[in-house]
Amino acid sequence: MIGLVELLIMLAVMAFCAYQRMAMKKAMVINGAALAVLLVFVDNSWGFFLSLLVYAVVALFYLLPDLRIDWISRKLYRFMQQVLPPMNETEKTALEAGDVWWEGELFRGKPDWRTLLEYKKPTLTEEEQSFVDNETEELCGMLDDWEVVHKRKDLPPEVWDFIKEKGFLGMIIPKEYGGKGFSALAHSTVVTKLATRCPSAAVTVMVPNSLGPGELLLHYGTQEQKDHYLPRLAAGKEIPCFALTSPVAGSDAGAIPDKGIVCKGEFNGEETLGIRVTWNKRYITLAPVATIVGLAFKLYDPEGLLGNEDKEDYGITCALIPSDHPGVEIGRRHLPMNQAFMNGTTHGKDVFIPMSMLIGGKDYAGQGWRMLMESLAAGRSISLPAMGTAVAQLSYRMTGAYALVREQFKLPIGRFEGVEEAMAQIAGLTYRTEASRVMTAGAVDMGVKPSVVSAIAKYHMTEMGREIMNHAMDVHAGRAIIMGERNYLANGYMNQPIGITVEGANILTRNLMIFGQGAIRCHPYVLREMLAAQLDDEEEGVKRFDSLLFRHIGYGVSNFFRTLGLGLTAAKIADKPVAGETGKYYQQLTRMSSVLALTSDVAMGTLGGDLKRKERLSARLADVLSHLYLCSTVLKYYEDQDRPLSDLPYVKWNMEYGLYKLQEAFYDFYDNFPNKVVGKALRLIAFPYGKSYSKPSDRLERELVKPMMKDCDLRDRITQFAYVGKTEDDVTGRVELAFKKVLAADEVRYKLRKAMKAKELDKNLTNMERIEQAIEKGIINEEEKQLLTDAETARLDVIQVDDYAHEQISGVISD
Numbered sequence: 001m002i003g004l005v006e007l008l009i010m011l012a013v014m015a016f017c018a019y020q021r022m023a024m025k026k027a028m029v030i031n032g033a034a035l036a037v038l039l040v041f042v043d044n045s046w047g048f049f050l051s052l053l054v055y056a057v058v059a060l061f062y063l064l065p066d067l068r069i070d071w072i073s074r075k076l077y078r079f080m081q082q083v084l085p086p087m088n089e090t091e092k093t094a095l096e097a098g099d100v101w102w103e104g105e106l107f108r109g110k111p112d113w114r115t116l117l118e119y120k121k122p123t124l125t126e127e128e129q130s131f132v133d134n135e136t137e138e139l140c141g142m143l144d145d146w147e148v149v150h151k152r153k154d155l156p157p158e159v160w161d162f163i164k165e166k167g168f169l170g171m172i173i174p175k176e177y178g179g180k181g182f183s184a185l186a187h188s189t190v191v192t193k194l195a196t197r198c199p200s201a202a203v204t205v206m207v208p209n210s211l212g213p214g215e216l217l218l219h220y221g222t223q224e225q226k227d228h229y230l231p232r233l234a235a236g237k238e239i240p241c242f243a244l245t246s247p248v249a250g251s252d253a254g255a256i257p258d259k260g261i262v263c264k265g266e267f268n269g270e271e272t273l274g275i276r277v278t279w280n281k282r283y284i285t286l287a288p289v290a291t292i293v294g295l296a297f298k299l300y301d302p303e304g305l306l307g308n309e310d311k312e313d314y315g316i317t318c319a320l321i322p323s324d325h326p327g328v329e330i331g332r333r334h335l336p337m338n339q340a341f342m343n344g345t346t347h348g349k350d351v352f353i354p355m356s357m358l359i360g361g362k363d364y365a366g367q368g369w370r371m372l373m374e375s376l377a378a379g380r381s382i383s384l385p386a387m388g389t390a391v392a393q394l395s396y397r398m399t400g401a402y403a404l405v406r407e408q409f410k411l412p413i414g415r416f417e418g419v420e421e422a423m424a425q426i427a428g429l430t431y432r433t434e435a436s437r438v439m440t441a442g443a444v445d446m447g448v449k450p451s452v453v454s455a456i457a458k459y460h461m462t463e464m465g466r467e468i469m470n471h472a473m474d475v476h477a478g479r480a481i482i483m484g485e486r487n488y489l490a491n492g493y494m495n496q497p498i499g500i501t502v503e504g505a506n507i508l509t510r511n512l513m514i515f516g517q518g519a520i521r522c523h524p525y526v527l528r529e530m531l532a533a534q535l536d537d538e539e540e541g542v543k544r545f546d547s548l549l550f551r552h553i554g555y556g557v558s559n560f561f562r563t564l565g566l567g568l569t570a571a572k573i574a575d576k577p578v579a580g581e582t583g584k585y586y587q588q589l590t591r592m593s594s595v596l597a598l599t600s601d602v603a604m605g606t607l608g609g610d611l612k613r614k615e616r617l618s619a620r621l622a623d624v625l626s627h628l629y630l631c632s633t634v635l636k637y638y639e640d641q642d643r644p645l646s647d648l649p650y651v652k653w654n655m656e657y658g659l660y661k662l663q664e665a666f667y668d669f670y671d672n673f674p675n676k677v678v679g680k681a682l683r684l685i686a687f688p689y690g691k692s693y694s695k696p697s698d699r700l701e702r703e704l705v706k707p708m709m710k711d712c713d714l715r716d717r718i719t720q721f722a723y724v725g726k727t728e729d730d731v732t733g734r735v736e737l738a739f740k741k742v743l744a745a746d747e748v749r750y751k752l753r754k755a756m757k758a759k760e761l762d763k764n765l766t767n768m769e770r771i772e773q774a775i776e777k778g779i780i781n782e783e784e785k786q787l788l789t790d791a792e793t794a795r796l797d798v799i800q801v802d803d804y805a806h807e808q809i810s811g812v813i814s815d
């Protein structure tokens, strides 16, 4: 018995050290001290001697690195070399581009929440706020999405002029070049607001400010290129596009067949060193109106004209070519989901361009993939997350209003539980999109190039946009299906798959990028171990590998004990960085983070390079990392808003929703793990009492929906960037004004309902007839009648849909 007690004591000491992630030296001292205490004060049993033996073996390997290398590290090193798939240049560049940020903490199993809470609250400057409130508001007011999409298939000329004159195309260009010099948050906010009014206008504005010539020139352009192009781009004198995608290379963009051969040719009447380029690109946004074409192609120098005779294949290279340069062909337009933003093709055959047209000049020959990956990390954090947020905020505001105004079975449809369920998803996810938008753009403003976080934001915020839109469509039913001037949802619904597809199609983003790259980038040791295994000098490689391997083992042991301890105590032992109702969520997320760290290590250790091909497993761990990130954005957002009491149901819903999704992703992962024993063992360690989290309750969801149908501060705050028209004949203005009128008449409507119940009013009348009867019977006065009539008139107007003459509909809609 005493032996077991001694063994358990030593196990507890070891678990404590591992839980705290103590340095090896400190842990050895503490365990040694515990053994000494047992030796002096307790009967020394088999438990003591077994512990001593384990301690001695660990100490031996710790103190004698040569022994460790010969017995373990060298063998594992050679094994790694055999099983690891060789990393190609494209993968290596993608892995090296961008930074690991907060997601690294979440991945490593012991997030320091104080770091998160201490990140500066992202805010707009006075100038940026004014641009959102004035220029952007004015631009929204000029836009009629129906006219843009269904009649013109273009923005009206006055809108193009306004966009150029007011600097919308130069938001990211610094002031010294005549741009706005706006933060990522400001850029994202402008796109969000515009997209709530007209997605085509938002895309038009977003592309020059995102991944494209502007961004590439800023970071890699020569001074001459910057001085020439940036002021012209900022003033809208140049319209840029960026052409990477070709018919044969979409997701696999590294495989573009477009070629440039270094040669001498004539430019401006002189013999010049340059490149003969051939390309065929499609899907290129703004190409049909572009004055400069950013072009990605593969560069070859067979004659060594760049000065290195041994190097022929330089790899992907980016150039900036005026669209009127001889040989450049801007092709015909595509029609992406019927949207009106410009999108089309560009071609060129043996077009000679001088070296000065390479972005960054000759020095950046072959650096294109790295340049694109680095720019993508920033751009993907901004544009598409903003589009997802726009869908969310507009859907929240309009669905809440419509659900109050639209009545069926003599009740506003928002009062039915089934509708409430759909509305609750809109409400909770809208809060989540804004929290994620702000934190992710904030990271870019902190100078981070968040490549994994940007993939999470891109994937989840476009998917949330899609989910929210589907619910909004369901609640509106026929009112959202019938297209026309009155419909404020259908075009957004059509636009939704574009965000899903561009900047890394979503299936690939979830299955390959988030965890596939995230695991290697965020893991404290794996990438360095892989690089060590690829070294040509075996001795150096083994030495580096050995030091990493033993720290990696310590990390794994720590994750094991942390996961077990947090699971057995339901995370009660975890740190709470804040007091109050949200403290417990930090504890649960710490627990899930620890499960992720352990599970990732076991998955990588047992599946090795196969994990890359097991995309569905990788995608589930991607979901885990994503939900950890999304939950943490909500907690941070709540703190940054100074913890408004009214937000609490939204925060709770998001935590319960996120934890439930985390748990389901883990269960699916364990259930589908190829080695059933390992899968079951992991599940037992991670969830020792079975499933721990359930979905948000119906009661909580009811709390979320209430403010959607009230004219309250929370509704205004949650939808602060949704542009709503100001007049009764505006597509969204009419719904907003009707909503307010219905609310203003609420008390009088209640009087009518009471009178109906008391059989003082006839049930089988229309609402208008009932108002007349009520005034005749003296139940309401003239003032009340006016309120009711105004509300009913507005309500009847809101529920109308458009109709057209057959001749108008056949072909393009005409006046």
Ligand SMILES: Cc1cc2nc3c(=O)[nH]c(=O)nc-3n(C[C@H](O)[C@H](O)[C@H](O)COP(=O)(O)OP(=O)(O)OC[C@H]3O[C@@H](n4cnc5c(N)ncnc54)[C@H](O)[C@@H]3O)c2cc1C
Binding pocket: 242, 243, 244, 245, 249, 250, 251, 252, 282, 283, 284, 285, 286, 336, 343, 498, 501, 502, 503, 504, 505, 506, 507, 508, 509, 511, 512, 615
């Ligand atoms: C409206 C629009 C605007 C665009 N604008 C531009 C632009 O301005 N410039 C530009 O260069 N490009 C642009 N693109 C191209 C866009 O970025 C690509 O369309 C996108 O990368 C996907 O390529 P694809 O459509 O050829 O799909 P494919 O590559 O054919 O992929 C098809 C499906 O297979 C999945 N898939 C592919 N490989 C894998 C894998 N290994 N694992 C799992 N799933 C995988 C994808 O996720 C996708 O679901 C635009 C596209 C559209 C539609």
